[in-house]
Amino acid sequence: MKLCELGEFELIKRIKARVGHGSGILRGIGDDAAQLEIEPGFQLLTSTDLLIEKSHFDFAWTLPEDLGYKAVAVNLSDIAAMGGTPRYLYLGLACPGSAEVERIEAFMDGALELAENHGVILVGGDTCSSPGPWVISVTVEGVVPAGRAIGRDGAQPGDVILVSGTLGDSALGLSLLRQGGVVEEALAMRHHRPQARVELGQALAETGCVTAMIDISDGTVSDLGHILQASGAAGILDVPKLPLSDAFATALRNRPDLVELALAGGEDYELLFTTAEEDLAVILAVGKQLGIPLTPIGKIRSGEPVLYLRDASGHEKSCLAHGFDHFSPTSGSGAS
Amino acid sequence: MKLCELGEFELIKRIKARVGHGSGILRGIGDDAAQLEIEPGFQLLTSTDLLIEKSHFDFAWTLPEDLGYKAVAVNLSDIAAMGGTPRYLYLGLACPGSAEVERIEAFMDGALELAENHGVILVGGDTCSSPGPWVISVTVEGVVPAGRAIGRDGAQPGDVILVSGTLGDSALGLSLLRQGGVVEEALAMRHHRPQARVELGQALAETGCVTAMIDISDGTVSDLGHILQASGAAGILDVPKLPLSDAFATALRNRPDLVELALAGGEDYELLFTTAEEDLAVILAVGKQLGIPLTPIGKIRSGEPVLYLRDASGHEKSCLAHGFDHFSPTSGSGAS
Numbered sequence: 179m180k181l182c183e184l185g186e187f188e189l190i191k192r193i194k195a196r197v198g199h200g201s202g203i204l205r206g207i208g209d210d211a212a213q214l215e216i217e218p219g220f221q222l223l224t225s226t227d228l229l230i231e232k233s234h235f236d237f238a239w240t241l242p243e244d245l246g247y248k249a250v251a252v253n254l255s256d257i258a259a260m261g262g263t264p265r266y267l268y269l270g271l272a273c274p275g276s277a278e279v280e281r282i283e284a285f286m287d288g289a290l291e292l293a294e295n296h297g298v299i300l301v302g303g304d305t306c307s308s309p310g311p312w313v314i315s316v317t318v319e320g321v322v323p324a325g326r327a328i329g330r331d332g333a334q335p336g337d338v339i340l341v342s343g344t345l346g347d348s349a350l351g352l353s354l355l356r357q358g359g360v361v362e363e364a365l366a367m368r369h370h371r372p373q374a375r376v377e378l379g380q381a382l383a384e385t386g387c388v389t390a391m392i393d394i395s396d397g398t399v400s401d402l403g404h405i406l407q408a409s410g411a412a413g414i415l416d417v418p419k420l421p422l423s424d425a426f427a428t429a430l431r432n433r434p435d436l437v438e439l440a441l442a443g444g445e446d447y448e449l450l451f452t453t454a455e456e457d458l459a460v461i462l463a464v465g466k467q468l469g470i471p472l473t474p475i476g477k478i479r480s481g482e483p484v485l486y487l488r489d490a491s492g493h494e495k496s497c498l499a500h501g502f503d504h505f506s507p508t509s510g511s512g513a514s
Numbered sequence: 515m516k517l518c519e520l521g522e523f524e525l526i527k528r529i530k531a532r533v534g535h536g537s538g539i540l541r542g543i544g545d546d547a548a549q550l551e552i553e554p555g556f557q558l559l560t561s562t563d564l565l566i567e568k569s570h571f572d573f574a575w576t577l578p579e580d581l582g583y584k585a586v587a588v589n590l591s592d593i594a595a596m597g598g599t600p601r602y603l604y605l606g607l608a609c610p611g612s613a614e615v616e617r618i619e620a621f622m623d624g625a626l627e628l629a630e631n632h633g634v635i636l637v638g639g640d641t642c643s644s645p646g647p648w649v650i651s652v653t654v655e656g657v658v659p660a661g662r663a664i665g666r667d668g669a670q671p672g673d674v675i676l677v678s679g680t681l682g683d684s685a686l687g688l689s690l691l692r693q694g695g696v697v698e699e700a701l702a703m704r705h706h707r708p709q710a711r712v713e714l715g716q717a718l719a720e721t722g723c724v725t726a727m728i729d730i731s732d733g734t735v736s737d738l739g740h741i742l743q744a745s746g747a748a749g750i751l752d753v754p755k756l757p758l759s760d761a762f763a764t765a766l767r768n769r770p771d772l773v774e775l776a777l778a779g780g781e782d783y784e785l786l787f788t789t790a791e792e793d794l795a796v797i798l799a800v801g802k803q804l805g806i807p808l809t810p811i812g813k814i815r816s817g818e819p820v821l822y823l824r825d826a827s828g829h830e831k832s833c834l835a836h837g838f839d840h841f842s843p844t845s846g847s848g849a850s
Contacts, residue, residue: 204557205665208744210595210729211561211656213663216552221540225547226562226638226653228606232645259546270564270651302562308647309568315606315651317562320547327549329541393546408544 181282182275186305189279193286197300202265206301214266214301220321225256231311239355242281244370246288249316252395254296254374255447257320259393261328261383264376267293267300270315272308285314296376326383328451333390333409335480337452340461340472342375344423345398349443350436362425372447379449381464387457392450397442399497401450402476403485409452412481415497417441418490421473441487452478517618518611522641525615529622533636538601542637550602550637556657561592567647575691578617580706582624585652588731590632590710591783593656595729597664597719600712603629603636606651608644621650632712662719664787669726669745671816673788676797676808678711680759681734685779686772698761708783715785717800723793728786733778735833737786738812739821745788748817751833753777754826757809777823788814 181189194207205213216222227249229235235245250267257264269289273282293300298318333339351365375393382388390409392401398420406413420440422430430436453461458474465472476488486494517525530543541549552558563585565571571581586603593600605625609618629636634654669675687701711729718724726745730737734756742749756776758766766772789797794810801808812824822830 204663209665209667210592211559211598213596213658213665214558214560215660216558218554222550222552222558222655223547224550224602224604224638224653224655226604226606226640226651228608228640228642228649228651230608230642230644230649233608233643256546260549262547266560268560268562268653270562272564272566272569272649302560304562304564306564306566307569308566310646311644313564313566313608313649315562315564317560317604317653319558319560322549324551327540329545329549331545 179279180275181273181277181279184279189282189305193300196286196290198294200297200299203299203301206299212266212301216321219324221324221327223257223260223262223320223322223327224317225253226315226317227253229314229316231313240370242284243288246285247292247371249314250289250292251372251374251447253316253318254292254298254376255372255393255395257318258374258376258379259391259449260322261326261379261391262320262322263380264296264298264318264320266319267298268317269300269303271303272306272313274308274310322383328383328388328391329408330390330392330405331408333405333411333452333478334454335411335478337389337454337478338458338474339402339413339415339450339452339476339478340474341398341421341448341450342378342465342470342472343446343448344421344426345446345448346426346436346440346443347423348372348445349439350426350429353439364423365425369445372445374447375449375470378468378470381468382449382451382461385457385460385464387453387460388451389454390452394446394448394450395444397444398446398450399441399485403483405450405452406483406485409478410483412479412484412486413476414479414486414488414494415476416488419473419475421471515615516611517609517613517615520615525618525641529636532622532626534630536633536635539635539637542635548602548637552657555660557660557663559593559596559598559656559658559663560653561589562651562653563589565650565652567649576706578620579624582621583628583707585650586625586628587708587710587783589652589654590628590634590712591708591729591731593654594710594712594715595727595785596658597662597715597727598656598658599716600632600634600654600656602655603634604653605636605639607639608642608649610644610646658719664719664724664727665744666726666728666741667744669741669747669788669814670790671747671814673725673790673814674794674810675738675749675751675786675788675812675814676810677734677757677784677786678714678801678806678808679782679784680757680762681782681784682762682772682776682779683759684708684781685775686762686765689775700759701761705781708781710783711785711806714804714806717804718785718787718797721793721796721800723789723796724787725790726788730782730784730786731780733780734782734786735777735821739819741786741788742819742821745814746819748815748820748822749812750815750822750824750830751812752824755809755811757807
């Protein structure tokens with residue numbers, strides 16, 4: 179069935195019928211605004227993203243259910259990067275009237291699957307027509323105990339820089355998908371269904387030992403650059419220490435230039451954060467407990483916010499923290 | 515200058531430089547999520563909208579500063595319709611790299627002008643490229659004292675239906691703008707710069723006498739239909755009582771069919787609400803105090819959620835509460 183046959187109000191009714199209930203939701207879908215109760219002692223965290231067909235995603239190599247999953251994941255990841263707990267989801271969806279209702283429902287399947295996994299409930303949004311591309315807006319509201327949120331601005335000279343998981347898989351996956359060949363499942367999934375590190379972000383915030391944190395969306399170098407700029411400090415990154423998956427390491431052996439993807443590919447949605455040297459053991463214990471690799475990859479230095487990359491021979495070069503610029507004609511990644 | 519020459523990070527820096535500060539904002543633009551303090555005893559209200567070029571707006575007859583103004587207004591209106599106070603604004607903006615930076619800044623001028631008028635502060639958003647149309651997402655968070663929010667679902671048989679201001683001006687203005695002729699300023703402004711009835715919504719909520727409320731975006735008939743459906747009641751609307759501006763009334767004398775625009779044109783952004791007969795005097799006093807006309811236009815009846823339209827001769831006909839359906843090929847309005 180085409181969307182123009184189903185109609186907007188019927189679409190909203192169908193979405194509403196699938197949505198769960200939760201404590202704190204006084205009004206969800208179906209009024210002018212969602213009305214929510216924030217517990218005393220908690221602060222509100224809000225993140226929002228826009229995703230546009232052909233700019234952020236392409237149905238040629240993306241299933242609608244993966245798109246829904248990822249659209250939610252990138253916002254959960256933002257809440258995770260503040261050390262918060264995501265709670266409420268708002269979805270704006272614009273597509274042409276000729277869009278297949280099945281595709282929209284598959285998109286909703288993916289979005290709601292991930293939301294439910296995290297106890298996040300859809301409480302509002304907007305549906306409208308697009309003259310061309312699909313457009314998706316996602317807003318996630320979360321909470322954090324007062325005083326526990328982690329910003330980008332607290333990194334101190336001497337702090338260790340760590341990253342969760344492995345880097346570059348999503349960008350490598352996308353690059354292979356675009357070439358149209360067979361892509362190893364693990365790499366494709368890192369691109370299509372990134373895991374928001376929500377539990378890790380909360381656990382790290384609970385230690386009180388993390389001085390700055392960000393999630394890697396633009397790319398390691400660029401997002402580390404955001405921490406350096408916000409904190410007013412320099413940083414050194416040991417390139418050989420970047421954690422790589424087996425699949426990525428295998429590809430890298432044939433094409434050493436692929437290291438760029440681990441440095442600047444983006445869409446890893448891993449947590450990149452800093453901690454004082456003396457707190458490193460506490461932090462590493464958190465990773466061990468959750469079964470998530472946490473790898474020290476560099477250090478914060480005093481000085482202007484410049485990032486230095488150090489290679490295996492110990493040679494350092496300064497690196498402009500240029501990440502993915504959505505408006506630059508030379509940016510070729512699909513990062514959001 | 516073109517946006518692709520300025521770059522995304524420079525654009526964000528420029529926007530950030532223009533934004534004010536306010537109490538309760540622990541982190542605004544420049545981190546993964548906004549971090550906000552909600553006062554004890556208050557609840558959170560959140561509204562979000564998507565606006566797409568050629569579907570919701572057209573630069574052929576819309577100035578970018580008006581577009582920014584209106585994009586914010588429609589969300590403030592949603593918060594107003596709950597009786598709340600808007601506080602925080604999130605803007606997502608996608609445009610092609612070839613977009614003129616001046617146009618983007620004019621858009622921001624309009625958006626921030628209206629936000630500032632209401633003490634609303636921009637605390638986050640997203641910027642990215644679009645392969646074609648401009649896309650704007652707006653999210654507004656507001657607060658309301660616990661227990662004071664007004665939904666759509668409380669209308670009771672016997673209640674009086676009231677509306678603020680005048681109806682149909684925005685739709686008439688748009689229709690004339692599309693024809694390309696000279697359009698009376700008052701009508702054009704109703705379309706380009708709708709006034710969100712924030713102060714009125716708060717004052718009405720404070721009376722404790724409003725049983726249901728909605729803002730008119732889809733159209734009077736459709737939005738009243740939402741109240742009837744949510745409240746499980748019928749309604750009768752006296753068409754001759756619809757409040758009309760002088761400009762609209764003049765146009766109506768030549769073309770009686772234009773009454774459709776007051777009934778179903780949409781984008782009025784007036785408040786449509788219900789109150790018990792015995793509380794009518796309290797409500798009308800609020801309108802008088804604020805200098806905003808409040809007009810009784812009908813009554814709630816018991817029965818299935820059907821809306822009846824009564825003409826000057828007292829003849830009633832039932833009316834399917836079909837409003838603007840974004841995906842219907844027969845919907846011709848520019849309503850959002």
